[in-house]
Amino acid sequence: MLAPCELAAKAAISQLAREAEPPPTPPPGDSHRAARTVPEEPRRPIGKHHDATGSDPATAAAGAAGARPRRAVLPSSQRHPVRLHGAHPEHLPHRAAPHHRGHLGGVHGAGHPPPTALAGLPQLRELHLSSNHLAALPEAVLRPVPTLRVLDLTENLLADLPAGLFAGTNHLQHLVLRGNRLRVLRPAWFRHLPRLQWLDVAANTLAELPPEVFLPLRSLRSLDLSRNRLASLPPGALAGLRALQRLDLEGNGLGTLPPAAFAPAPALRFLFLQDNALQVLPAGIFVPLRHLRVLDLARNHLRALELPPRPPGPVLDLDISGNPWACECPLLALLQRVAPRLSAARDTLCATPPRHQGQEVAAVSQAGDTGCEPKGDRQRPPDP
Structure with a gap:
């Protein structure tokens, strides 16, 4: 039977999935979207309920559900990350001692770092340049760091970004461009990134995808x-992403999706389409996603x-709240057959028909609807 789940926090399902692998480092003051930030290279997993800085509810939720922890510990030796964040940048290594921290002048607040920065x-493996008011990057700025894994x-x-910015960084695994002013993604950026696993271009101004x-x-495993500002996806937008496990399209104003939108990414396990303008989903759009x-x-x-x-395996965590559902026989039968866990059941209400208007979809599905019984299954009155 369907078991609706009333959650104390609305985004528990989304948050849990975003804390799955690869394990990210949360940005300050952004717990809801913490798992979308670039991860550090793991040395060993942290305990289920604690990360490298202590415990928090998000990590505990992921641990309780068996997900991998949100953070991991960076190996020592020659892999010290370079971080320049906000008004107090950490120092970069000196040229004479590349495994220790030194000083790099003229980066924070400069807008245009020099090509030789x-x-x-x-041997640099991680470079964190968040919140530095960078308005442009020289095309050659990454050439001195061919082993870079995290940017x-x-x-x-x-x-x-310059077309050839990543031409010499074919070992890059995690690239975070969140919260900039990018208007378009250029195919030339990705030609030399066969090892990239994590790409975050959220909170930009992208209006279309080439x-x-x-x-x-x-x-790539996470996109x-x-x-x-994506109002639609072009056919083949996800072409080549057969390893993709997590796709986040939240909050784009998407009004439609191509019928085969997700067919190029059959390994998808986490799909976020909330806060869009979808009115109708193409028939069979989720058929290729057997691992969802x-x-x-x-x-x-x-x-x-x-x-x-669905094939045998875990039930589907499904959030359909905040939609004007028509609680007719097809929807009710689907929910009974699939038996997913519904989150935020109090916001998952029937808009029609009038007899179910304002009722919880899960409750209506559990109770059944006598009007949905096949005619052949209805009990005939006894013969006189």
Whole structure:
């Protein structure tokens, strides 16, 4: 039977999934979207309920559900990360001592760092340049760091990037461009990133995606496009992403999706489509997603839903709250058949028909609807 789940925090399902692998480092003051920030390279997992800085509710929720912890510990030796964050940047290594921390002048607040800013750091593995008012980057700035694995450019002023910026960083695994002013993604950026696993371009001003822009990213596992201005996706937008496990399209104003939107990404496990303007989902759009564990459709304009039969395995965590559902026989039968866990049941209400208006979808589905019984199954009155 369907078991609706009333959660104390609305975003528990979304938050749990975003805390799954790869393990991210949370930004200050942003617990709801903590798992979207760039992770550090792991040495060993932290305990279920504690990360490297202590415990918090988000980490505890992930641990209780068996998800991997949000943070991991960076190995020592020659892998010290370089961090320049906000008004108090940490120092970079000196040229003469590249495994220790030194000073790099003229980066914070400069807007345009010099092309030689990273000279003398050939073994650099992590570079964190968040909140530094960077408005542009020289095309050659990353050439001195060919072993770079992590690049975090969160919350800068970048409206574009040079076409060849990543030409010499083919070992890059985690790239975070969140919170900039990017208007377009250029295919040239990704041609030299076959090992990239984590790409975060959330909270920019992207209005469209070039077709097959992610085609070279055959190792990508997490793609965050949330809080942009994408009104639609072009056919083949996810082409090449066969390893993709997590896709976040929250808060884009999406009004429609191509029928085969997710077919190029059959490994998807976490799919976030909440806070868009979807009215109708194409028939069979979720059929290729046999490994889907979390589907968030909250706060769209959906009235009907179609889900394919699920293979044996974990039940589907499904959030359909905040939609004007038509609680007719097809929807009720689907929920009984699939038996997902419904989050935020109090906001998952029937808009129609009048006899169910304002009732919780889960409660109506559990109770059944006598009007939905097949005619052949109805009990005939006894013969006189």
